[in-house]
Amino acid sequence: MTSSTPDVSARAARGTPVEADLGWALGVVFRRYAKAAAAALDDVPGGPRGYQVLATTNAEGPKRQLDLASQLGVDRTVMTYLLDDLEKAGLVQRQADPADRRARLIVPTEQGKETLCDLERRLTEAEQDVLGSLDDGERMIFRMLLQRVAVKADQIDPLRNACTLTDESVDPATT
Amino acid sequence: MTSSTPDVSARAARGTPVEADLGWALGVVFRRYAKAAAAALDDVPGGPRGYQVLATTNAEGPKRQLDLASQLGVDRTVMTYLLDDLEKAGLVQRQADPADRRARLIVPTEQGKETLCDLERRLTEAEQDVLGSLDDGERMIFRMLLQRVAVKADQIDPLRNACTLTDESVDPATT
DNA sequence: TATTGTTATACTCTATAACTATA
DNA sequence: TATAGTTATAGAGTATAACAATA
Numbered sequence: 246m247t248s249s250t251p252d253v254s255a256r257a258a259r260g261t262p263v264e265a266d267l268g269w270a271l272g273v274v275f276r277r278y279a280k281a282a283a284a285a286l287d288d289v290p291g292g293p294r295g296y297q298v299l300a301t302t303n304a305e306g307p308k309r310q311l312d313l314a315s316q317l318g319v320d321r322t323v324m325t326y327l328l329d330d331l332e333k334a335g336l337v338q339r340q341a342d343p344a345d346r347r348a349r350l351i352v353p354t355e356q357g358k359e360t361l362c363d364l365e366r367r368l369t370e371a372e373q374d375v376l377g378s379l380d381d382g383e384r385m386i387f388r389m390l391l392q393r394v395a396v397k398a399d400q401i402d403p404l405r406n407a408c409t410l411t412d413e414s415v416d417p418a419t420t
Numbered sequence: 421m422t423s424s425t426p427d428v429s430a431r432a433a434r435g436t437p438v439e440a441d442l443g444w445a446l447g448v449v450f451r452r453y454a455k456a457a458a459a460a461l462d463d464v465p466g467g468p469r470g471y472q473v474l475a476t477t478n479a480e481g482p483k484r485q486l487d488l489a490s491q492l493g494v495d496r497t498v499m500t501y502l503l504d505d506l507e508k509a510g511l512v513q514r515q516a517d518p519a520d521r522r523a524r525l526i527v528p529t530e531q532g533k534e535t536l537c538d539l540e541r542r543l544t545e546a547e548q549d550v551l552g553s554l555d556d557g558e559r560m561i562f563r564m565l566l567q568r569v570a571v572k573a574d575q576i577d578p579l580r581n582a583c584t585l586t587d588e589s590v591d592p593a594t595t
Numbered sequence: 596t597a598t599t600g601t602t603a604t605a606c607t608c609t610a611t612a613a614c615t616a617t618a
Numbered sequence: 619t620a621t622a623g624t625t626a627t628a629g630a631g632t633a634t635a636a637c638a639a640t641a
Contacts, residue, residue, distance in 0.1 A: 267453070267547045267550075267551075267563065267566075268453060268457055268543065268547070269570070270563075270566045270567050270569075270570035271449065271450050271453055271566070271570075272450065272454075273570040273573050273574050274446065274566065274569050274570050274573055275446050275447065275450040277573040278442070278443060278446055282443060309622080310622070310623065311621085311622060311623080319609095320609065320610065320611095321622085321623075321624095322609085322610075322611090322623090322624080322625085323608090323609070323610090324623090325623065325624060325625085342622095345617080345618075345621090345622080346616080346617060346618085346622095347615095347616065347617045347618070347621070347622040347623070348617095348621095348622055348623080349622080349623075368443065372442045372443070375442075375569065375573065376442075376569060377572070378568055378569055378571075378572035378573075379565060379568065379569065383565055386561065386565065387562070387565040387566070387569070388442065388445075390554060390558055390561065390562040390565075391442075391445045391446070391449065391562070391566075392445050393553050393554065394445075394449050394550065394551060394553055394554065394562070395444070395445035395446075395448040395449050396553075397552065397553035398448050398449055398452040398550060398553075484599080485599075485600065486598085486599065486600080494632095495632070495633065495634095496599085496600075496601095497600090497601080497602085497632085497633075497634085498631085498632070498633090499600090500600065500601060500602085517599095520598090520599080520640080520641075521599095521639080521640060521641085522598070522599040522600070522639065522640045522641070523598095523599055523600080523640095524599080524600075596641100597640100597641075598639100598640080598641070599638100599639085599640080599641095600637100600638090600639085600640105601636105601637080601638080601639105602635100602636085602637075602638100603634100603635085603636080603637095604633100604634080604635080604636095605632100605633085605634075605635095606631105606632080606633075606634090607630100607631085607632075607633090608629100608630085608631080608632095609628100609629085609630080609631100610627105610628085610629075610630095611626100611627080611628075611629090612625100612626085612627080612628095613624100613625085613626080613627095614623105614624080614625075614626095615622100615623085615624080615625100616621100616622085616623085616624105617620105617621080617622080617623100618619100618620080618621070618622095
């Protein structure tokens with residue numbers, strides 16, 4: 246409570262409204278988007294994570310399960326169940342890796358790609374919905390600042406972020 | 421970006437960098453703050469939720485368990501365990517409600533208030549840490565916009581709003 | 596009969612460990 | 619021996635249901 250930000254010890258003492266609290270605001274916005282996204286992805290096996298698998302394998306090409314798991318920040322055992330469901334739904338395929346007979350390469354099916362397109366559209370709607378109280382200019386500023394905070398935070402502690410892909414590693418010709 | 425001119429199908433096809441994605445950024449920032457906050461609140465019984473109980477009862481006065489539970493968005497059975505731990509640690513007290521002998525009023529102890537002060541300080545440091553990549557002016561703007569989005573979102577869907585920090589169970593990376 | 600709070604039970608999600616087949 | 623993937627098991631966290639005391 247030393248700098249320009251609101252005095253917090255006073256917050257406890259006076260009972261400053263929670264609306265001024267960063268944690269509160271972040272939590273509300275995040276959960277609101279998470280809820281909207283979860284609703285949008287409701288019929289996808291694995292929900293948001295199933296979507297992540299689709300999006301990543303579609304954008305970056307075939308991936309081995311273990312790589313996919315670490316990239317998406319899920320346990321490899323969870324990845325097994327997740328892929329079971331996705332495969333059962335006909336959205337992805339497990340293919341043998343010619344370079345290593347132990348490994349399986351995950352690729353989206355045609356149906357998976359179509360589904361992904363639809364999901365992307367729904368997610369965009371969710372985004373619009375969440376940021377609905379900002380006008381275009383504000384929205385742009387907010388996105389920019391948030392992105393800067395996020396990129397910095399991700400550099401400091403990339404832990405299990407979902408998809409830290411560098412553009413040069415992306416294969417644009419995967420389809 | 422995906423907001424004002426979202427060519428989302430292209431996002432899937434080309435693999436637009438995730439850094440531009442609202443869900444990704446929100447998730448990263450939220451989790452980063454949640455992690456910092458959880459670390460700051462590590463020694464508090466119940467973690468972030470224990471803090472919430474302290475903060476709420478201190479700011480708003482004695483509260484009945486059920487009211488507290490609904491306000492913080494936790495199940496009433498969970499509230500029982502939570503208060504058991506907090507009471508055992510000497511941070512809150514259960515007092516008989518003179519108006520209803522079934523109910524218990526939760527009030528922070530002196531020690532609870534002192535602890536709260538310390539926690540607030542630590543949380544402020546966590547905030548500073550997360551927003552470290554923004555200068556003072558940007559930080560103010562970011563807070564303002566975020567707050568507006570949050571208040572609006574909370575009006576639309578106030579549901580369990582106070583468990584600001586814990587719910588990673590919601591879903592990691594809801595891109 | 597309905598409500599506050601407690602307790603016991605069950606369910607979900609995730610992590611841990613053991614197993615196979617390869618390397 | 620180490621690694622990719624699978625399976626089975628155990629743990630934390632949460633919700634559901636039954637209970638006692640009171641309204």
